[in-house]
Amino acid sequence: MIRTHEAGALRAGNAGESVVLAGWVARRRDHGGVVFLDLREASGVVQVVVREDDLAHDLRAEYCIKVTGSVRVRPEGNENPDIPTGAVEVVADEIEVLSEAAPLPFQLDSASDVAEETRLRYRYLDIRRSEMAENLRIRSKATYIAHETMRDLGFTYIETPYMTRSTPEGARDFLVPVRLQPGHWYALPQSPQLFKQLLMVGGMERYYQLTRCFRDEDLRADRQPEFTQIDLEMSFVDEEDIFAVGEQLFTRLLREVRGIELPERFPRMRFAEAMDRFGSDKPDLRFGQELVEMTDYFADTTFRVFQAPYVGAVVMPGGASQTRKELDAWQDWARSRGAKGLAYVLVQEDGTLGGPVAKNLSDAEREGLAAKVGAAPGDAVFFAAGKRFEAQELLGAARLEIGRRCDLIDASRWEILWITDMPLFEEADEEGSWKPVHHPFTAPAVEDEDDFQDHPGTTNSRAFDLVLNGYELVSGSIRIHRAEMQQRVFDTIGLSKEEAESKFGFLLEAFKFGPPPHGGLAVGWDRIIMLLAGQPTIREVIAFPKTASGGDPLTGAPTPITAEQRAEAGVDVDPEAEEA
DSSP: OOOSSOGGGOOGGGTTOEEEEEEEEEEEEEETTEEEEEEEETTEEEEEEEOOHHHHTTOOTTOEEEEEEEEEEOOTTOOOTTSTTTTEEEEEEEEEEEEOOOOOSSOGGGGGGSOHHHHHHTHHHHTTSHHHHHHHHHHHHHHHHHHHHHHHTTOEEOOOOSSBOOOOSSSBOOEEEOTTSTTOEEEOOSOSHHHHHHHHHTTOOEEEEEEEEEOBOOOOTTOOSEEEEEEEEEESOOHHHHHHHHHHHHHHHIIIIIOOOOOSSOOEEEHHHHHHHHSSSSOOTTSOOOOEEOTTTTTTOOOGGGOSSEEEEEEETTGGGOOHHHHHHHHHHHHHTTOSOOEEEEEOTTSOEESTTGGGSOHHHHHHHHHHHTOOTTOEEEEEEESHHHHHHHHHHHHHHHHHHTTOOOTTOOOEEEEESOBSEEEOSSTTOEEESSOTTBOBOGGGTTTGGGOGGGOBBSEEEEEETTEEEEEEEEBOOOHHHHHHHHHHTTOOHHHHHHHHHHHHHHTTSOOOOEEEEEEEHHHHHHHHTTOSSGGGGSSSOOOTTSOOTTTOOSOOOOHHHHHHHTTTOOHHHHHO
């Protein structure tokens, strides 16, 4: 080894020892003939004292150096309680430059002020920062815990293919040309869904893997085109068995990484209740401001906007003090979400109602409105009216925005719950048609098994999500294992037998050979690590992420390919024309 000790491991007990250290110059401070260096490596930082000018003459930030010297206790009053090595320092006898560093594109100790794209362009420097390095160590620790938990629960780790056929799973596929079969393409998996069901047919009973998934979809703070999930599937189980596995995994993760104790049995909430109370299927329970349904209250209203299938409200504490410009900005916010606007009334200090909506209400409606929604003088009340689900989603988004703007969210709380009884189908873009909310292999609720095809809009499923602090971390379900039921689902979503065979033939073929009842779930690994590390985006917990536009500033990917590469890969070949 080049070094005898880790810099971050030195303590007062090492005083008097001769050491050889190696790392990077994190900081340099000159004090009249004495140079102080902060030497950083993976274990931490220690102060190095250099008394000979020629030893430190050319050293700059991020030079990689080897230091030979002795450990001593710092003089009284010079201790640094902010670092574990703050009681000692190393007096250098010799310094060797292992490699020099060019001038830095940004200062590592002030990277929070640096544009994210610059940090990603020089990610290898960004990782040297203690915060970024700690994020990756948290990810590593959590991964070990996950593997230990799954092993203790009797699961078998099995890898599934990264190159497979394209199947409809809700997002666009990333495609890979096949040189040996011009005009034919592999698809990168959006999830191992079909393969893990095949493993259940194969009798593996308890499968899991930490796998990469690929989806060509619009990005945001908690999405990447390539992401990681813990994928698992179990045979001969019901929802309770799967819940128990998820609860053991998350209980260990929160306890061992963050010291957070979760309840032994996680709370549960039906999907319909979550939408009614919070306007979201991933409700953040760390603050109140629940939605209030006003449909019956405005049943006889003459105000046309509120003559709708659903009317709901949410209160903004102190919102009546907003300026007209701020209130108009709420309308822009609503329109950016596809809504026409966000109606509101302002509860004045004397209890009267102000704002453009108030004058359209009857005296009786104005009189009881504040009490109905729980608003106090000085509050604003926002309304949404229209189709139930769409209006609730708008109010749910407004609730979260209110929580952020009014600082209502208690960041010290960890609120976890299962969302159950989710819809099986939702309306497709084409009027009168349906599509699966999750995937077409999700089983309908037991009470709907016999006739779900007759009322697809009101059929619940055996699907569920796990939500932590407003983030969906787990999605899972009990799967369909009976061919007759599977075909009725295909019929409901307008998928013919021929189309089903074309898209899922290999799975349907396997299901002819005694498939067991089975179910499973997938854990959004990047998201849980983001929460465990206390970061705002998953990019902060991924070593080499893409930007919000899907680019990689570090490597420059994606890049064009040459004409020779296109020809060699058969990108432009039409196989039907070739056969003709």
